[in-house]
Amino acid sequence: MEVWRAAQEEAAREHFEQMLAGLADPRRRQGVRYPLRTVVVVALMAMVCGADDAEGMQRWGEANEEWLSGFLEMPHGPPTQDVFLRVLGALDPEALRAVIQSWVELLRARLAGAPEHVAIDGKTCRGSRDRGSGKAALHMVNAWLVEANLVLGQLPTRKKSNELRAIPELVRVLDLSGALVTVDAMGTHRSVAEAIVEQGGDYLLAVKENQPTLYRDVAASFEDALDERPRALDRDPALVVERWSDTDGGHGRIEEREVYVIRDLSWLTTQERWSELSYIVMTVCRRTELSTGKESREVRYFIGSERARRMSIERIAAGIRGHWSIENQLHWVLDVGFSEDRLRHRAHHCAENMAALRQLALSLLKQEKTCRLGISNKRKLAGWDRSYLLRVLVGV
Numbered sequence: 001m002e003v004w005r006a007a008q009e010e011a012a013r014e015h016f017e018q019m020l021a022g023l024a025d026p027r028r029r030q031g032v033r034y035p036l037r038t039v040v041v042v043a044l045m046a047m048v049c050g051a052d053d054a055e056g057m058q059r060w061g062e063a064n065e066e067w068l069s070g071f072l073e074m075p076h077g078p079p080t081q082d083v084f085l086r087v088l089g090a091l092d093p094e095a096l097r098a099v100i101q102s103w104v105e106l107l108r109a110r111l112a113g114a115p116e117h118v119a120i121d122g123k124t125c126r127g128s129r130d131r132g133s134g135k136a137a138l139h140m141v142n143a144w145l146v147e148a149n150l151v152l153g154q155l156p157t158r159k160k161s162n163e164l165r166a167i168p169e170l171v172r173v174l175d176l177s178g179a180l181v182t183v184d185a186m187g188t189h190r191s192v193a194e195a196i197v198e199q200g201g202d203y204l205l206a207v208k209e210n211q212p213t214l215y216r217d218v219a220a221s222f223e224d225a226l227d228e229r230p231r232a233l234d235r236d237p238a239l240v241v242e243r244w245s246d247t248d249g250g251h252g253r254i255e256e257r258e259v260y261v262i263r264d265l266s267w268l269t270t271q272e273r274w275s276e277l278s279y280i281v282m283t284v285c286r287r288t289e290l291s292t293g294k295e296s297r298e299v300r301y302f303i304g305s306e307r308a309r310r311m312s313i314e315r316i317a318a319g320i321r322g323h324w325s326i327e328n329q330l331h332w333v334l335d336v337g338f339s340e341d342r343l344r345h346r347a348h349h350c351a352e353n354m355a356a357l358r359q360l361a362l363s364l365l366k367q368e369k370t371c372r373l374g375i376s377n378k379r380k381l382a383g384w385d386r387s388y389l390l391r392v393l394v395g396v
Contacts, residue, residue, distance in 0.1 A: 015394040016041050023099050026090040034079045038072045039087045040096075042079055047361045048392055049383035052339050054084040060383070067386060088357075089348035093156065096353050100360045101153060101173070107367055108150060116179040117146040117319055118201070119326040120170070120187060122163045125340055125355055138351045141166040142359070143174055144326040149366035151330065151359040156352050163187055168195040176201030178309060182323040185210055188303075194275040197305060204281075204304040204311075204319050214270050218301045221262060222282045239264055244313045249290075256286040259317045276305040281316055329366075334358060337375035368392045 016037060025036040045068075046060035061068065061078030068074060079087075125138045141163055143152040155170040157163065167187045177200035183192060185208035196203040207215050225239040242261040247254065260282045265271045268280075281302035288295050302320065304311060311319075334340040338358050365378045368391060373381065382389040 019099055019103050023095055024092065026092060027087070033076045034083050034087075035073045036087065036091075038074055039079050039083060040091075041072060042068065043084055043088065044357055044361060045389065045393065047338075047357055048364065048379060049389060050379040054081040054088075057081070057084050064386075085347060085350060088353040089350040091349060091353050093349050093352040093356065096356055097154065100356055103360065104150060104152060104363065107363065108145065108148070108152070117322050118152060118174070118176060118179050118181045119144045119146055119323045120167055120181060120183045121323075121326045121331070122157070122166075122186075123331045123334065125351060138355065139163070140355055140359075141170055142326065142330060143170055144330050146322045146325045149325075149329055150363045154356060154359060156355070164189055164192070167192050171195040171199055174199060180204060180311070180315070180319050182319050184323070190273055190275070193277075193305070197275045197307060202276075202305045202307060202309070202311065204302055204316065204323075207301040207303055214303070215301065217268055217270060218280045218282070218303070221267070221280065222260060222301075225262060226260070239267075242313045244317055246317070252290050254288045254290065257317070257321075258284040259313060259320070260284075261313050261316060274303060274305075276307045277303055278306040279304050279311070279316075281320070283317075283320060330359075330362070333362060333375050337379070338362065364392050 020037050020040060023036065023040070025032070027036075042061045043057050046057040049060055051057045051060045058079065058081040065074070065078050068078065120141065120143050122139055122141045125140065139157045139162070140154050141157060142154045144150070145152050153170055153174055155166045157166045163186055167183065168191050171181070171192070172195055176196060179201040180203075181196045181201045182204045183206070185206040188205040188207060188211055193203050193205065207218055209215055221239065222241075225241045239262050242263075244259045244261075245257065247256045249255070261279050263279045265277060265280065268277075271277050281304060283300045283302070285298045285300075286295065287298075300320075302316075304316065338361075340355070340358060362375065365375055365382075368378065368388075370391070371378060371381060371388070378392070382392055
């Protein structure tokens with residue numbers, strides 16, 4: 001057992017050395033008491049084990065000092081709360097995100113060959129707002145690999161309204177070859193569509209009134225195509241419409257979903273403005289509350305490309321529904337499982353770097369499949385069982 005555990009720790013050490021080799025230390029060499037690798041590794045391990053802030057990281061490090069000193073340099077003991085805050089506040093966020101990106105690419109490589117759906121959306125870290133200094137809350141734009149529950153990348157902004165500028169930047173650092181990329185209406189813009197196509201992916205973008213001409217054209221097309229009245233001789237031929245429907249129940253309600261797709265876009269006045277635009281979509285969702293009998297109806301529109309692969313209507317429907325995985329499996333879990341909204345890291349780059357470590361910790365926990373537990377209980381188990389912690393971090 002001891003030999004096996006020593007092998008685990010050696011594998012962990014080599015893994016950390018490889019991942020952090022290119023991370024530059026922002027501190028002056030004079031007076032440095034804690035190696036950068038030690039600070040970052042302890043911060044990540046503590047976060048996986050349930051420490052959400054710098055004080056928790058210090059306490060976790062103190063409780064595991066003897067074990068950690070076996071494979072990390074700690075000549076002055078584990079890092080203190082102030083050390084975590086200073087180092088994570090000074091560390092270049094772009095450099096840390098680059099390290100995390102390389103780590104994520106290793107995880108992603110295990111899924112090679114599987115069709116990919118990447119959902120892009122933003123989330124505000126509410127606790128990072130500082131009213132006293134007028135500093136806005138940090139807003140992170142995330143790229144989420146739906147099938148694998150994996151954060152592929154993130155980019156910070158200081159305003160939710162800046163998402164539109166951040167999304168193309170984020171897209172251009174991702175390998176999207178063959179992937180379907182979904183974005184909600186705030187990110188529906190020609191620059192976003194172009195960036196996705198340039199990276200080898202196909203887009204599926206929600207259309208709302210923020211694109212008024214496109215919205216009116218798409219809505220009018222479906223209204224005309226689905227008009228069941230007899231067509232006059234002088235009217236254009238009816239557009240071919242593909243149909244798909246599904247019904248399911250749960251949470252005290254029944255949902256009926258209908259998806260309609262038109263691929264003939266020769267009539268669309270704005271088609272040339274959108275890179276590789278190939279089809280338009282309308283979805284109709286009807287909900288019935290079983291307890292009250294109350295019914296509601298929601299109609300939504302989308303545009304999409306299919307250069308990388310032809311999108312069947314079933315694939316399109318799955319992409320539209322699967323987009324909300326980023327809300328349910330990433331944003332909600334960060335709030336509930338990691339208490340992100342209540343955390344008040346504000347100094348310098350601390351909020352950005354803490355957010356990046358949280359997302360890496362969540363991705364690593366999601367990839368560990370041997371224990372069928374929720375994220376909160378996985379974090380507890382990692383804190384209780386060092387072997388499980390190492391399995392989460394390096395897959396041994």
